[in-house]
Every structure is written in C-alpha cells, then in structure tokens.
Amino acid sequence: MPDTSFNDDATDRRLRLLIGLVVVLGLGASAWWISYLHHHPAPTPSIAVLTLLCLTVAAAYRFRVSVRVRSSVDGLAWAEMPVLVGLALVPTPWVALCAAIGVGIVRLLTRAGAQKTVFAVAKEALTAGAAGAIFAAYGVQPSVTDPYVPVGVLVAALTVFTLVDQLVFIPVVATGTRTSVLAAARRNWIGKVIGYLGQLGATLLVLWVLSSDANVLLLLVAPLVVACMYLWQSRSSRTREERESWQRLARATDELNAVDLTQVLHSATTRAAQIFSAVEAVIDLTTGGIGRTVRATEDHVLTDGPPAIGPARADETTVDLVAHEGGARVGVLRLRFGGTVRLTEFEQYKLRTFTSAVCTAIRNAQAYAELERIAAENAYAAAHDPLTGLANRRHLYEQAERRCQDTSPDGLVALLIIDLNHFKEVNDTLGHAAGDDVLREVARRLDEAAPPGDLVARLGGDEFAVLLTGLPTPALANHRATAMLAALEPSIEVEGMRITVEAAGGIALAVGTGSVEELMRRADIAMYQAKRAGEPTMIYAHARDTSDVERLMLTGELRRAVSEHEFTVDFQPIVDLGSGEVVSAEALARWHHPDQGDLTTVQFLETVERSGQLPAFADAVLEQSLLAMQSWRAAGFDLPVAVNVSPRSLLDPDFPAAVLARLERHDVSPGQLVLELAETLTISQLDVVERVLAELRNAGVRLAVDDFGTGVSSLSVLSRIPVHQLKIDSEFVASVETSTEAAAVVRTTVDLARNLHLTVVAEGVESEPQRRALWALGCTAGQGHLFARPLSAARFLGTLQRGSGGRPGVLASALHDAGSVVRMPVRRSAGPGRSSLPHLPA
Incomplete structure (x- = not known):
C-alpha cells in the first residue's frame, strides 16, 4: 500500500472509501473463485508447492524497488511473475490465497499497520484473481508436472494483472498526494513498461524450463534477469527522484529570496512539507526579539502565531536553523511524517542544505526589517519636533x-x-x-x-x-x-x-x-x-504689507544710490577665540539712505537682487573692501577679508573675470579674498554656479559657507563645491551655553570641518561665556559684539592699532597661558589651498 499522508479529514475520508472499495472487490473476487472451485473440483496441490508459492510471492513483494515520492511510495514490485507462474501450476483460488498470505506476511513483519495490510492483501487477491480469470477464459489447465501456457494467454494475463493493479493503486496514490489521477498514472511510465517486459520474459523462461526437458539449472537465469531489472529500475528511479528533488529544492530557494519575513516563513514551511514528504512542517522562530511558530502542510499555512513549542514527538524530525556549521541559530525546523521515518543520507544532506537556505533567508528578512525600522525612525525624527511630536x-x-x-x-x-x-x-x-x-x-x-x-x-x-x-x-x-x-x-x-x-x-x-x-x-x-x-x-x-511698499520705494532709488555712492562697507573683525588676535574681517554692506538712515543688507538685498543693479552693487562692495585691505596692509595688518556674494551674482559667467581683474588692479592676492556663499544654495543652482566657483577657486580665491546649519542643503553644497570655511549661524551660538542641541550642532560642525580640513568661524559671539563654550567645543575663531561691532575701514584700522591692553591686533585677553597652545603656521599662498586658523587647543 502507498505510504500516504492523511493531511486533513477530507483526504482521510476519501482514502477510507477507496480502501473499503478495494477490500470489497477483493472479498468478492475470492468468494467467486471459491464458488468456482466448488463447481469445478480440482486436485489439491501439495503443501510444499503452496508453501513455496507463498514464500516466492513474499520474497518478490519484499525485495521491490521503493522510491519515496512526496507522501507516497512508487512501488515497482515483481510479484506478478510468481503469481503468473503459480497460475500455470495450481488452480487460481490457491494462487490468490498464497499471494494474499505472502503479502500479508510481509506487511505484518514490516509493521505497516492494519489499514495498509488489509489494502495490500485485498489488492493482491483481486489482481491474482483477475489474471486467473484470463487463464480460465482460455481454458488453460494448471499442472505441476506439465505446465503449458500459450504466450498470448500469458501476455493477456500479465496485462490484466498490471491494469487491475494500477487501477487500484493509482487512485489511492492520487488521493494521498492530492494530485490528479492522470499525473499519478503518467509517473515513471517508461520504467513500468520496461518492468512489464522484464517480468514477461522472466515468466516465459521459467515456464519453458518447467515444461521442457531443459536443464533445471536454467532457472537460475530468472533471478539474474530479475536482479538486473531491479538494479536498473533502482538506479533509474533514484536518479529521477534526486533530479526532481533538487529541482524542488532550487524552486524553494528561489522563493526564499524575499525580504518579507512572513513570506519567507510561509514559503519555507510549505516547501519543506513538499520536499520531504512530510504531513506537516513547523518552524519555531526564536530570534528577532519575538518568538513565532508557523505550521503548514504542502498546500497551505495552518497557523502563524505566538510560540507553541512542545515536547518532541516520535513522528517528527527536528533540525536547527543555522546558516553554516557554527553559525547563529535562528530557530528550529520540525518535520512531522505521521509515522516513524528514517531519512537517507541523501535526504539528510538535502535537509541541511534546505535549512541553511531558510536560515539565510530569515536573517536577510530580519536585517531588511531592521533597516526599514531604523529608516522609518530616522524619517520620523527628521520630520517631527522632538519636544511635542508635531511636524517640524x-x-x-x-x-x-x-x-x-x-x-x-x-x-x-x-x-x-x-x-x-x-x-x-x-x-x-x-x-x-x-x-x-x-x-x-x-x-x-x-x-x-x-x-x-x-x-x-x-x-x-x-x-x-x-x-x-x-x-x-x-x-x-x-x-x-x-x-x-x-x-x-x-x-x-x-x-x-x-x-x-x-x-x-x-x-x-x-x-x-x-x-x-x-x-x-x-x-x-x-x-x-x-x-x-x-x-x-x-x-x-x-x-x-508695509514691507512690500518699502521694497517698491527702494527699487526706484537703487540707480541713484549706485551713482551717488550711497552704498558703504563696514567691517567686523574675526578673532582667534583662544588668543584674542584678529585674523580676518567680514565686509558688511550698508545703504546710507538720505531719508531712512543706514539700512542693513537684510533690508535691501532682496530688492537689489530683483533689480538690474546687482552687478554694480557687487562691484561697489568689492572695490571698497579691496581699498580697505590696501590701507590696512600699508599700516602693517595684512588681513583677509570675507565678502558676501549673492547667488544671483554666481549666475553671471563674467563674474569671476571681474573679481580677478579687481584683485590684480589693487595688487591683492586671491588667497586674501574669501567669498561667502549663502547656505541656502539649492542643488539646481549648484549645477549652474559650479563652473563659476571652480574658476574662482582655481585662481586662489577662498570660499566659505555662511550661516551653516540653517538651510536644508549643507552637505549637498559641501559635496559639490570644495569650500575652505564654515560659518556657524548666530542662532546656535546664542544658545550654545544652555542648549545641548545647539552645542551638539557646533561640535558636529567642528568635527566635520576638521575631517574636511576646513576652518570654522562662529558668528554672533556676544559674551565671554559663549566664547569659552565655543573654545571648549573646538571652535577656534569667532566674530560678534564681544570683540567689536561693524566699523568703517578707518575706525577698523584704529581699533587694530590700539588693540587691547596695549597689544596691537589683539581685541581680547587670551584664554590660555603661554605654551599651552601650539601655534600652527598660517598658509598665505595665492593658490587654491585651504587655510587653517592660527591656534588649536593643545
């Protein structure tokens, strides 16, 4: 009987009905032959002949080629040959009895179970009776001394025997494996045909030897023929099964190549039940923080929920889910067969390969889920206010x-x-x-x-x-x-x-x-x-909107302001935070309006950018900055000057040439000029201004990012444009003493600048505690009202000459004693190299 797996109640009921039908047919056939024997008396065969026939059937049935195919056994038995030979020697009822006894003995010895034993006995009685009916129909009289069976009768009997056997066997196999009857019938049909021909030949040989004067030793040829056929069928079946098994394993591995953990677990359990012919496959997941148990048959998932790990069952095989020997264990795979099953060496190797693939797939899915979780958390944090949880x-x-x-x-x-x-x-x-x-x-x-x-x-x-x-x-x-x-x-x-x-x-x-x-x-x-x-x-x-009205008024006065030189430039010193020494200055444009007084850049820059006066305004600011640098240099203070540049100026392809021409006219090294770029430059603008900035930078002009950290494209600017300096916005400097977030921004900016070999300047330093906090965080330069407010060029020079404490060029007392700071050389080259601030904390 096939080693069927009763996976659900419906399948169980159908199998019982089929087996019951076979038993009824077998009993009916036996009763008919008993009646036939009663009406057609025949000599009773000797006990020796009947015993030999029983043993021959049992041996042929026992030593058959059995290949595990999913949840059934594709049996290639040789019981037909002793039955056909027996029909030529003794009456059919005795042959059917001996066949039933022989099969029953084998089933009982192998502990196949009552249901399987009854099915096998009934099937053998039915098939032997069908073959005997062909002998009776053709009038063949059995004889131990002179057995004679025409070849045609023998072919017909063997055909009927095989057909009845398959008609009984195939529906049960199809039901147990939940496949179609046609698919079960087509399975290994070539091997079945060759087995049929081999049995026919062996039967003819035995009957010829028994009915002729040939040497009885020729009967030894029959076992050799059977052995050769057995070996061929065994090798063919195993090769086929191994090929199909590896194909199923390959398909299962492809399905496991997923990033969803649930999909991986469901696919792994169903495929495990299919590949290893298990009634049920269970995965107990023990890693990932939350235990989980998934149970499935080869058709569908039964349960997926909390851990349900119980004691090991006698009918299950358990294997740890590890990616390789010594690898991390993620869980356990349990295969339940509905009975005691011993896996072959090949099946054990296949099981290890499968569990390794399942473990790798589970770990990959868990890693992907963790990455998704982290990404979701980061995305949430980037879009929400940490204090209130609202959108930012x-x-x-x-x-x-x-x-x-x-x-x-x-x-x-x-x-x-x-x-x-x-x-x-x-x-x-x-x-x-x-x-x-x-x-x-x-x-x-x-x-x-x-x-x-x-x-x-x-x-x-x-x-x-x-x-x-x-x-x-x-x-x-x-x-x-x-x-x-x-x-x-x-x-x-x-x-x-x-x-x-x-x-x-x-x-x-x-x-x-x-x-x-x-x-x-x-x-x-x-x-x-x-x-x-x-x-x-x-x-x-x-x-x-008074701001719009004022902007409209200013737009009409821009041309006059440029022609009458109403735009002036003040300068604010940039100081080494450690020593208090002035290291550079920032140029800040002012509009000396005749009616509204001095206007800062914030009040009029947008108006200038929208008008056609931007090139003239930029030239005026740069011209006054270079004149101031000349006057300071003549007095012994050779200081770089930072000039703010509007993003719109960078869209002008003639801007670099105009800047370099003015530098040459005033004999100022390009390395002494720092152009401050707005941190709000967008990627689309960068595509346009990259060439302009590259031309300036290659000429030696240094570049700085102003108000770093307040826009949304800081890193984009740094990745596209190699700047020399970062300026920390005054918003972070104002709260650097009291806000851990602001201190973290400053510290991160300083670390980033060090890694990129950039200088850092803090804007808006208003108090001595702020200066000390910035110095402690690694920021080495700053500007703000603590040192000096924006001054005209002449007042800036006077402030430098007076200094602090009688030290020219120094505006604040040092934060360190002499020798506690290592003075690094300041690069003043005209090339495009990046400069470093003169002091670094020891």
Whole structure:
C-alpha cells in the first residue's frame, strides 16, 4: 500500500472509501473463485508447492524497488511473475490465497499497520484473481508436472494483472498526494513498461524450463534477469527522484529570496512539507526579539502565531536553523511524517542544505526589517519636533509645497502661524521644564482641534503653524483658525498653578504661484499685525504689507544710490577665540539712505537682487573692501577679508573675470579674498554656479559657507563645491551655553570641518561665556559684539592699532597661558589651498 499522508479529514475520508472499495472487490473476487472451485473440483496441490508459492510471492513483494515520492511510495514490485507462474501450476483460488498470505506476511513483519495490510492483501487477491480469470477464459489447465501456457494467454494475463493493479493503486496514490489521477498514472511510465517486459520474459523462461526437458539449472537465469531489472529500475528511479528533488529544492530557494519575513516563513514551511514528504512542517522562530511558530502542510499555512513549542514527538524530525556549521541559530525546523521515518543520507544532506537556505533567508528578512525600522525612525525624527511630536518646519515646508502645487479641485490652502503671547514670562518664572510642559499641552490641543487633513507643526520656540487644507472659501480660513485658538483658552495646570495661554494668529492664503517662503512671510506679517492690533487672528492683506511698499520705494532709488555712492562697507573683525588676535574681517554692506538712515543688507538685498543693479552693487562692495585691505596692509595688518556674494551674482559667467581683474588692479592676492556663499544654495543652482566657483577657486580665491546649519542643503553644497570655511549661524551660538542641541550642532560642525580640513568661524559671539563654550567645543575663531561691532575701514584700522591692553591686533585677553597652545603656521599662498586658523587647543 502507498505510504500516504492523511493531511486533513477530507483526504482521510476519501482514502477510507477507496480502501473499503478495494477490500470489497477483493472479498468478492475470492468468494467467486471459491464458488468456482466448488463447481469445478480440482486436485489439491501439495503443501510444499503452496508453501513455496507463498514464500516466492513474499520474497518478490519484499525485495521491490521503493522510491519515496512526496507522501507516497512508487512501488515497482515483481510479484506478478510468481503469481503468473503459480497460475500455470495450481488452480487460481490457491494462487490468490498464497499471494494474499505472502503479502500479508510481509506487511505484518514490516509493521505497516492494519489499514495498509488489509489494502495490500485485498489488492493482491483481486489482481491474482483477475489474471486467473484470463487463464480460465482460455481454458488453460494448471499442472505441476506439465505446465503449458500459450504466450498470448500469458501476455493477456500479465496485462490484466498490471491494469487491475494500477487501477487500484493509482487512485489511492492520487488521493494521498492530492494530485490528479492522470499525473499519478503518467509517473515513471517508461520504467513500468520496461518492468512489464522484464517480468514477461522472466515468466516465459521459467515456464519453458518447467515444461521442457531443459536443464533445471536454467532457472537460475530468472533471478539474474530479475536482479538486473531491479538494479536498473533502482538506479533509474533514484536518479529521477534526486533530479526532481533538487529541482524542488532550487524552486524553494528561489522563493526564499524575499525580504518579507512572513513570506519567507510561509514559503519555507510549505516547501519543506513538499520536499520531504512530510504531513506537516513547523518552524519555531526564536530570534528577532519575538518568538513565532508557523505550521503548514504542502498546500497551505495552518497557523502563524505566538510560540507553541512542545515536547518532541516520535513522528517528527527536528533540525536547527543555522546558516553554516557554527553559525547563529535562528530557530528550529520540525518535520512531522505521521509515522516513524528514517531519512537517507541523501535526504539528510538535502535537509541541511534546505535549512541553511531558510536560515539565510530569515536573517536577510530580519536585517531588511531592521533597516526599514531604523529608516522609518530616522524619517520620523527628521520630520517631527522632538519636544511635542508635531511636524517640524521641514515637514511643513514639504507638505505646503506639495499642496500648493497640487492642481486638484479639492479646496483652497492657507497657512496659519500661531505665536504665544508672553510665553517668555512662563520660562522666566517657572523654568524651562514648565515651559516645555506648556508647549506640549498647547501642541496636543492644537492637534486635537485640527480637522482631518490639516497639518499642525511647531516652527520653534513658542511658534506653531497649521496648514489649512480643503477650504471651500477664503472666509472659512478665519473661522477654522478662530476655532483652533479657542482650544487654547482653557487654563493649563503647571506645577500646581493654573495659567492661561494667549496667542495671536496670522493667516495667508496660498494663491498664485508664490513660494512657500513667501507664504510663510505673509502669514508671519499677518500674525504680527494681529499682535499689534490686539486681535486673535488676522488675514494677510497686500495693502497692509508695509514691507512690500518699502521694497517698491527702494527699487526706484537703487540707480541713484549706485551713482551717488550711497552704498558703504563696514567691517567686523574675526578673532582667534583662544588668543584674542584678529585674523580676518567680514565686509558688511550698508545703504546710507538720505531719508531712512543706514539700512542693513537684510533690508535691501532682496530688492537689489530683483533689480538690474546687482552687478554694480557687487562691484561697489568689492572695490571698497579691496581699498580697505590696501590701507590696512600699508599700516602693517595684512588681513583677509570675507565678502558676501549673492547667488544671483554666481549666475553671471563674467563674474569671476571681474573679481580677478579687481584683485590684480589693487595688487591683492586671491588667497586674501574669501567669498561667502549663502547656505541656502539649492542643488539646481549648484549645477549652474559650479563652473563659476571652480574658476574662482582655481585662481586662489577662498570660499566659505555662511550661516551653516540653517538651510536644508549643507552637505549637498559641501559635496559639490570644495569650500575652505564654515560659518556657524548666530542662532546656535546664542544658545550654545544652555542648549545641548545647539552645542551638539557646533561640535558636529567642528568635527566635520576638521575631517574636511576646513576652518570654522562662529558668528554672533556676544559674551565671554559663549566664547569659552565655543573654545571648549573646538571652535577656534569667532566674530560678534564681544570683540567689536561693524566699523568703517578707518575706525577698523584704529581699533587694530590700539588693540587691547596695549597689544596691537589683539581685541581680547587670551584664554590660555603661554605654551599651552601650539601655534600652527598660517598658509598665505595665492593658490587654491585651504587655510587653517592660527591656534588649536593643545
């Protein structure tokens, strides 16, 4: 009987029905032959002949070629030959009885089980009876002394025997393996045909020897024929099975090449059940932090859930899941066969290969999942405020830009900026920890009050923003903003005190093709207008935008300012933080307006960039900077000067030639000029200005990144343009003593600069504690009001000559004693090399 695996109740019921049908047919055939013998009496064969026939059938059945095929056994038996020979010697009922007894003996000795034994006995009785029916139909009379069977009758009997055997055997195999009857019938059909011919030849040889005067020793040829056929079939079947087994293993390995752990586990368990003919395959995953057990048959997954590891069962084979010998163990694979099974050496090797592939696939899937988790955490951290959990400024900008560019008709988009009134008093009175509690509560209320689809963000400090989306009309923006501010009216309990939070909001509608920065500017203007007016909210109106009106007025006066030299340049010293010595200066443009007084660059630079006066303005600033350098050099102070460059100037291909021409005219080395680039340069701008910057840098002009750390493209700028200097924004310097985040930014910038052999300058140094904190973090140079405010060229020279404590060129006392600092040489070459600051901490 086939070694079938009863995988579910439906399969079990179908197998029982088939086996019962075979038993009924076998009993019917036996009863018919007993009746036939009763009506056609025949001499009873001798006990010796019957015993020999039983033993011959048992031997032929026992020594058969058995090849494991999934959950069945493809049996290539030789029991047909002794049955056919026996039919030529004794009556059919005795042959059927001997065949049944022989098969039953073998099944009992091998402990095949009652169900399998009954099936095998019934099948042999049925097939022997069918072959005997052919002999009876042709009138063949059995005889021990003179057996004679025509070749045609023998062929017909063998054919009927084989057909009945396959008709009984194949449906059971198909049911047990859950394959089609046609697929089971076609399996190894070539081997079956050759076996059929071999048995026919061996049977004819035996009957010829028994019925003729030939030497009885010729009967020894029959076992040789059987042995040769046995060896051929054995080798052929094993080769075929090994080939198919490796093919299944290769397909399983391909399926395991996945990054989803669930997919890997489900594929591994189902494929294990298929490849190793197991009733059930189980994987107990013990690594990855969470235990997991997956059970499956060859068709589908049964369970996938928490660990369900129990005691080992007698019918299962267990193997550790390791990638290689001595490798890390990720779990256990258990194969359940529904009975005692001993794996061959080949199957054990195949099992080790399979488990190694499964282990590798599990580890790869776990590593991929861990990378995805880390990436998700990093992405979340990059887009959210660590204090409140709201979206941060960067995420707000990205979402606002996407919403503003979306042309789908799902309503208007507006931006609401909310600023808390008198929040500084909370920090000053209750401390920063209490202030953080207030900010978290405000964030929670705003987030809960925001309708679905709106994005609440914290811009920094006590400033929040809400991206209002899906607005049917502009008027609804004010209604929604008022509702959100109303959520802040209930008092907040902080450290046992009840405080009331007041806020003002500014609203700007995203209309036209304006940028997100312009939208932010307008909302910010509206918010400050609401604060001044004492209103809770206010919508931006262009007529009330005084900054735009002033910009319009300035645009009309630019040409006059250039021609009448109203643009002047002040200089702020850059000082070695350790020694207090002035090492360079930064040029700061001013507009000496006849009506509005001195205007800083922030107030008019955007207007200049939008006008056609940018080249003239840049020439004026550079000219005055070079004249100042000449005067200082004549007085004995040969200092480099940093000049800010507008990104628009870098789009002019004639800009490098104009700069180098002025340097040559004033006899200033290119290495003494530092061009400060805005850190907000974008990648698209870099593509355009790279050639201009490369030309300047190759000529020896040094490059610096201004306000480093405040934009979104710092590393992109550094990777595309080899600069010489980084300038830390004053925002980080102002809080370097009190904020661990600001200190971390400074320290990271300094470490980055050291690795890239760049210098670092801190902007906005206002106090001695800030200077010492920067020095402790490794920053060696700075500028700010602690040392000097921006001065005209003449006053700058006078300040250098006076110095501090009677030391010319020194503006502050040293932070270290003599000998505690190693003085490094300062490179003053005209080439494009990067300079280092004169002092480094020992």
